[in-house]
Amino acid sequence: MWFKNLRLYRFTQPVDFDHESLNDALAQQPFRPCGSLDPMRYGWVPPLGRHGQEWVHSANGYHMICAKRQEKILPAAVINEHLEEKVADIKAQESRHVARKEKQDLKDEVIFSLLPKAFSKSSLDFAYIAPREGLIVVNAASAKKAEELLSALREALGSLSLIPVAPNTIPTQAMTHWLLHGDLPDDFTLGEECELRGGKDGRVVRFKNQDLSADEVLNHLNAGMYVNRLALTWKDAIHCIVDDQLAIKRVKFEDRILEQADEGNPETAAETFDADFVVMTTELSAFIGAMMQAFGGEDTSWQG
Structure with missing residues (x-):
C-alpha cells in the first residue's frame, strides 16, 4: 500500500x-x-x-x-503468426494479393478469435x-x-x-541550479542519481551511484546540459526521483517511518492497512508541502 x-x-x-x-x-x-x-x-x-x-x-x-x-494478453508475435497463415492461405487458394485494408480486417478477426483463449x-x-x-x-x-x-x-x-499540480519554478531550471551551485532547499540532500539532457546534439547522460557534486557531472552542466531527473532525499526519511514534470518516482520510506505504523501493534489486516495509511499520508503531506516550497511554491495562475 x-x-x-x-x-x-x-x-x-x-x-x-x-x-x-x-x-x-x-x-x-x-x-x-x-x-x-x-x-x-x-x-x-x-x-x-x-x-x-x-x-x-x-x-x-x-x-x-x-x-x-x-x-487480455495477446503477444504481437502470436497475432502476426496467425495473420501470416491467413494471408498465405488466401494467396494460395485465390492466387491474389491481400491489400492493406483487408489485412487489417483479417488481423481484427485473428484478435477476436484469440481473445477467448488469452x-x-x-x-x-x-x-x-x-x-x-x-x-x-x-x-x-x-x-x-x-x-x-x-x-x-x-x-x-x-x-x-x-x-x-505545477510549480512556479520550472523543475529543470531549479534542479540544474541546485546541482550546479550545491545550494539545495532546506531539509533536502542530493542522492546519487541524475539524468542530464541538452547540448547541441540533444544527448542524454545518466549517472547512477555517483557523487553528483563531482567534476564529471558539473562539466556537463557547464557545457550547457540541464538536469532532467534528480535523486533527492528529504529529512533522511523519504528518498525519491523527481523529473521534469514534477512527477515523483521510486519513492522509498526509511525504516523508521515504516516502523511507526507498527507502534500500535495492529492485529488484523484492516488495522495494519489503517495504520500504514495514517503514517504514509501524514509523512507525504509534509513532504509534498516541502517539495512545492522547494520549487518556488505552486503555480496558481489557473485561478485567474
Whole structure:
C-alpha cells in the first residue's frame, strides 16, 4: 500500500468529499472480470482487497481508493503468426494479393478469435484524496495510468475538475541550479542519481551511484546540459526521483517511518492497512508541502 510514485492533481473547484457519498459512487461502478471477448476491463475494488468490503478507506481526513485493471494478453508475435497463415492461405487458394485494408480486417478477426483463449493480467491502481489540501495523489509511474484512474473517478462522480499540480519554478531550471551551485532547499540532500539532457546534439547522460557534486557531472552542466531527473532525499526519511514534470518516482520510506505504523501493534489486516495509511499520508503531506516550497511554491495562475 505504501506509494512508490506520486502524481499530484489539484481540484480547481471546491468539492465536498465524505466517506459515505464517495463509497456509494464507487460502488455503482465495481470491477468486473473480462468476459471471453473483452480485451480490457477497469473498475473499482475495495482498497483492503479481500480483507474489506468498503469501496473507500478513510482515516485522518484522507480517503484511499483503488481501481483494478484487467487485460487480455495477446503477444504481437502470436497475432502476426496467425495473420501470416491467413494471408498465405488466401494467396494460395485465390492466387491474389491481400491489400492493406483487408489485412487489417483479417488481423481484427485473428484478435477476436484469440481473445477467448488469452490469459488475463490484472493490476491495482491506488490513489488518495486529500480534501484539506485540495489534492488527489495517484500512485502511478506514468501520466497515462494516472489519467485512467482519474477518468474512472470522474465518471463515477459525474464531474471532477482537476489539473496537474505545477510549480512556479520550472523543475529543470531549479534542479540544474541546485546541482550546479550545491545550494539545495532546506531539509533536502542530493542522492546519487541524475539524468542530464541538452547540448547541441540533444544527448542524454545518466549517472547512477555517483557523487553528483563531482567534476564529471558539473562539466556537463557547464557545457550547457540541464538536469532532467534528480535523486533527492528529504529529512533522511523519504528518498525519491523527481523529473521534469514534477512527477515523483521510486519513492522509498526509511525504516523508521515504516516502523511507526507498527507502534500500535495492529492485529488484523484492516488495522495494519489503517495504520500504514495514517503514517504514509501524514509523512507525504509534509513532504509534498516541502517539495512545492522547494520549487518556488505552486503555480496558481489557473485561478485567474
